Amino acid sequence: MNVDKNPVIFIILAAITILVGTLITTFIPLFAGITAVSTENIRPYTALELEGRDIYIREGCNNCHTQTVRPLPFETARYGSYSELEDSAIDRPHLWGSKRTGPDLARVGTKYPAQWHYMHMKSPQSMYKRSNMPPYPWLGDRKLDTRYTAKKMKVLDYPFPGKDAKDLDGKTEMDALVSYLMRLGKEVKGTP
């Protein structure tokens, strides 16, 4: 049999070759429970936090911010305790990021009061004159779109409607985003 004379056999062999590493490095972690953690201790997202997270995704904040603190001394000194599997266990998608044009945000919810974020998001340059973070003033003017909230919570299997359903009333996109930022670092129950 001559592999390089039969395109169909060639494709099958290539697919098998490609699937070996795929199976071992992605399927095994997925199905053998290697990355499994108990989600018992994880605070589910509130509806407002989830909507805020979706705005974070929409604005592409992850293009400049990571959300994973490495277990290295200089890193924990800067950002707080290092990230563990629990911290993102219920996150779909993950938002670990790959580039730190700005600082890591994994623990930012424990760093500032909410009011700080309102000012910073509206104009980062009002705090750091030469910050290159884009200003997001319009988020404060836009009413939060809650048409899909219930469906989102259901797809993600977060409890809804809980006592937080009416938290959404009259909220702006900025409110949602800040509520999400204030959650970061408090995923596991018992953290401040």
Place this chain on the structure above:
Amino acid sequence: MPVDTTYDYRAVKGFALSSLFWAVVGLLVGILISLQLVYPQLNFGPWLSYGRLRPIHTNALIYGFTVPAAFSIFFFLVQRLGRTTLAFPGTARVLLWVFNAAIALAALSLFAGMSQSKEYSELEWPFDIGVVVLWVVFAIIIIGTIVRRKEEQMYVSLWYILATIVGVAIVYIGNNLAVPVSLFKSYSVYAGANDANVQWWFGHNAVAFVFTTIPLAVFYYILPKSTNAPLYSHRLSIIGFWSLIFAYLWTGAHHLIYTPLPDWIQTVAIAFSIFLIAPSWASVINGYGTMKGEWGQMRSNYLVKFIILGITFYGLQTLQGPSQAIRAFSALIHYTDWVPGHVHMGTMGWVTMTLSAGFYYIFPKIYNTELYSIKLANLHFWLVLVGQLIYSVTMWITGIAQGAMWQATNADGSLKYSNFFETLTPNFPFWNMRTLGGIIFLSGFIVFVYNIIQTVRKAPAAARA
């Protein structure tokens, strides 16, 4: 000259011109985001803010430039290497229009902020379905043409073409599985560390099956054609091919060093990253070996210049990449501007140089004419080379400097630059130089596009149809 009717070049032409068009769009956006990083006042409202534009830059150059370049050149190669005409030529031309409409709509959706957030998989689920359908049609045309070839043996380029088809299909579908909640919003089926692991299994294999096997298919064809010398070693290309497509799939987690992902997955990825030097360099050695006794052509033949510089950057890239996978070095450069330095040596040096050589080779053939100007081709070469070097070198310097500032501690163990902001502004002069490098690179690319357009314009009327 009589018009060659053995081959059907209509889709080849359309995809080539589309590719050049989207490349210019993607490069312009690249320059804009590079500027925004120093001048945030250039973020004009939601649609033109950095967080939305950066994915437009990457998607335009991956799916708008590299992919249609592959469609074009592959449609050319399967006909030439099989000495047969394209299968389903009508479908191929429909594919062209659907493809361009899809890219335009996809760009709009990214402007509007519809995003899955995963790097290079940002497009929302309706586009994912579109991409899969387009890809299947593309595969059918390619395989259909290969099946009816008159040349029994499949040449190396065809192997890389087939691997591209299979590889992209597997990793693209795998990473984009999601549950829709509305027409333009979906959630990944994977959560947390699993999602990250699948994402970078995809991410690194987008590098493998878009930025590696596509240019390699072109490289293996153009190199012997342009030098008129036989390929150095067929055996080496067989070993290189199979070990490359085997090893790449194991390496995704080198993007996740020091994350919560279990250590063994990271370690396996690091080991395979280092192993990858071998199959990568198999192609580099094949390139240099073929040049034995032909090095004089580096001065006289512009095509050889593009191909050999391209494979040289590929060689450097595949040494630098594995070094970045090693924990000690990753600790320093991960998340810094070093990485865009790496990325753009690969994309601007290896991918763009090699695809340009492919276009320079095919355009005169498909339009039945000669290249408009070799002088301009040489100018193009020097401008993109200088632009790319400025880009990469400045990013490596500022990346290392920033990584070192993040690590710097005082005698008492406290951070020397405890406010992140202090480590941001030292990047600015380098980012400005990067913008300059980008402008030089784009000028070179525009010279290229001009040269191609002039070539098309002087083609005999019959060939222009």
